[in-house]
Amino acid sequence: MQYDVIVIGSGPGGYVAAIRCAQLGLKTACIEKYSTFGGTCLNVGCIPSKALLDSSEHYHNAAHTFKTHGINLDNLSVDFTQMVNRKNEVVSQTTGGITFLFKKNKITSYQGLGSFKDKNTIVVKKEDGSEETLTTKNVIIATGSKPSSLPFLPIDKKRIITSTEALNLTEVPKHLVLIGGGVIGLELGSVYARLGAKVSVVEYMDSIIPTMDKGLGKELQKVLSKLGMEFYLGHKVTGAKVEGEEVTVSFDTPKGEQKELKGDYCLVAVGRVAYTDGLGLENIGITVEERGKKITVNEHLETSVKGIYAIGDVVRGAMLAHKAEDEGTYVAEVIAGQKPHINYNLIPGVVYTWPEVASVGYTEEQLKANGVKYKTGSFPFKASGRARASMDLDGFVKVLADATTDEILGMHMIGPRAADMIAEGVVAMEYRASAEDVTRMSHAHPTFTEAIREACLAATENRAIHI
Incomplete structure (x- = not known):
């Protein structure tokens, strides 16, 4: 044919x-x-x-x-x-x-x-x-x-599992040891934490979701900690072994000390x-x-x-x-x-925890590294009427704009429906809107998207209304 x-x-x-x-x-x-x-x-x-x-x-x-x-x-x-x-x-x-x-x-x-x-x-x-x-x-x-693995840590698909097996467990883990603090691991970790599992995250880098704006990782860690998730950042996994229904994960601390965590499942989420x-x-x-x-x-x-x-x-x-x-x-x-x-540069990234995390454009760390002069504006959801009504008070919207032209260079948010709201940032940046352009657009009240407008107001001569 x-x-x-x-x-x-x-x-x-x-x-x-x-x-x-x-x-x-x-x-x-x-x-x-x-x-x-x-x-x-x-x-x-x-x-x-x-x-x-x-x-x-x-x-x-x-x-x-x-x-x-x-x-x-x-x-x-x-x-x-x-x-x-x-x-x-x-x-x-x-x-x-x-x-x-x-x-x-x-x-x-x-x-x-x-x-x-x-x-x-x-x-x-x-x-x-x-x-x-x-x-x-x-x-x-x-x-x-396909899911990546660690050469010294064999996946048996029963107790040491990837995201594929984590989606088809027949029981809620008692203690899930999660290797990797990236998007896939945190999403699945939050699923089981909500259902009552103890979840321990071991991450090699010094922050979770390390490829996103640093402020997002800090806020997400704070929120997930409220679910009972615990974090071991800057820790290097060295191995894992299965004995019956128990998995023992060994790792080195930032100080070079050797420690272990024991759980009934170990989810390896170190990328693809x-x-x-x-x-x-x-x-x-x-x-x-x-x-x-x-x-x-x-x-x-x-x-x-x-x-x-x-x-x-x-x-x-x-x-x-x-x-x-x-x-x-x-x-x-x-x-x-x-x-x-x-x-x-305008393909958004999203983490579907709750609150959701979304980002598009340059991070603050990238702008600093590139020597770009920028200004920033942020707005917390705790100051949003819509967020108070729905009890979604965690998180914020941060807007980065060029210090001279006011063109939006990056938009980063953690909060309710951030996965949907980031589209406003994508559209604005595709048309090279300034922060003030967004402030001049009417946003329905009360909505979560008002936080975007307020963050843009904050970036425009610190003009936010509701903080």
């Missing part, structure tokens, strides 16, 4: 690329290794984790804030099996939606492992051992990533690594980077082989579903002869 474009991988980058190619009139096929579409994000990542995050937040509120709202409950309990079943239903509905979209857009799908025979020939190896050969003018590699195994890249002369296994691409996301593109987690940049989606659309339009554009 001859195609204009074959997409290998059906995660957010792959399925969006396939749909956009089809919209542009290109005969398109998508090859997926697993039995369902959607990749890590829809099956064992973004979607199921958000389902558990929402369920656990409902329980936490019922246990801790409903009484203040005048809602009394007796014999509150967690049906963890039902919680996981609901998560699975959400995943099934979402992955099924990709099947519908492929049919709607006349995209041919193949289930199996796709690999290169040559630059224009893809072999699909199916589960039954049979093979099918496809030919194409262009290929988009969108095979995503590009997944390029089995693609047969060597057959077309593509080599992956020694560290990280990422594929090198040019400014148009084309590899060293003409007509072969790569997007998402297998290439440089943040491993984010929406970054992969943007790149999928970008490559489809490049293949169709258009001239699209992506501003990588």
